[in-house]
Amino acid sequence: MNRRGTPGVVLALLIVVVFGCGFALMALEMLGARLLSPFFGSSIHVWGSVISIFLLALSVGYWVGGLLSVWRPSGRVLSVSIALSAVGFAVIPLVVERVNNAVFDLDVEDRWGALLSATILFLVPSLLLGIVSPFSVRLATWDVGRAGASAGLLYSVSTLGSFLGCILTAFYFVLWLEVSKILMYMAGLLAAMAVLSWFIPRPRAAER
Numbered sequence: 001m002n003r004r005g006t007p008g009v010v011l012a013l014l015i016v017v018v019f020g021c022g023f024a025l026m027a028l029e030m031l032g033a034r035l036l037s038p039f040f041g042s043s044i045h046v047w048g049s050v051i052s053i054f055l056l057a058l059s060v061g062y063w064v065g066g067l068l069s070v071w072r073p074s075g076r077v078l079s080v081s082i083a084l085s086a087v088g089f090a091v092i093p094l095v096v097e098r099v100n101n102a103v104f105d106l107d108v109e110d111r112w113g114a115l116l117s118a119t120i121l122f123l124v125p126s127l128l129l130g131i132v133s134p135f136s137v138r139l140a141t142w143d144v145g146r147a148g149a150s151a152g153l154l155y156s157v158s159t160l161g162s163f164l165g166c167i168l169t170a171f172y173f174v175l176w177l178e179v180s181k182i183l184m185y186m187a188g189l190l191a192a193m194a195v196l197s198w199f200i201p202r203p204r205a206a207e208r
Contacts, residue, residue: 022161061130075200088125
């Protein structure tokens with residue numbers, strides 16, 4: 001692909017990226033309660049804590065992604081965000097027991113302990129993935145007249161990735177693999193998406 005690329009090639013690359021990131025994000029959310037349950041149980045409070053933190057992280061991530069896409073609409077910025085999220089996924093299995101132990105030792109109610117652990121473990125990597133969709137929409141906007149269509153397509157593909165990440169993780173992956181291995185595979189998937197994103201050019205509409 002040349003420096004500028006073509007709109008069709010760029011959109012195809014972005015479809016792959018948002019699908020992979022959506023898949024990994026929902027896999028992490030499905031595993032979240034499983035990572036917390038040995039210390040805080042598996043009640044609705046634990047699930048509520050995990051879901052709440054992911055929603056908060058995505059909300060902030062969407063906002064940050066929109067701002068970054070105005071400041072510097074470059075595939076390399078998107079790549080760095082995804083790569084940092086991949087690091088976060090890989091770190092979780094290494095620190096989860098230490099974090100849960102430390103929070104548990106604070107002797108707070110389980111619901112608040114679960115919320116605190118979920119914040120420490122999941123907020124940053126999921127926030128970084130929240131950046132992906134709005135940023136990808138900007139990179140796909142070569143023609144302002146088709147911006148809405150590109151946005152709809154990319155958010156649809158991202159949600160489809162999340163759907164499959166949810167189903168496959170909950171129905172199959174947890175039966176075949178340890179949670180730590182699933183997270184490492186998801187980190188590898190995100191690393192591949194980061195490499196792919198690095199080569200996505202700036203959209204012509206964004207150039208001065």
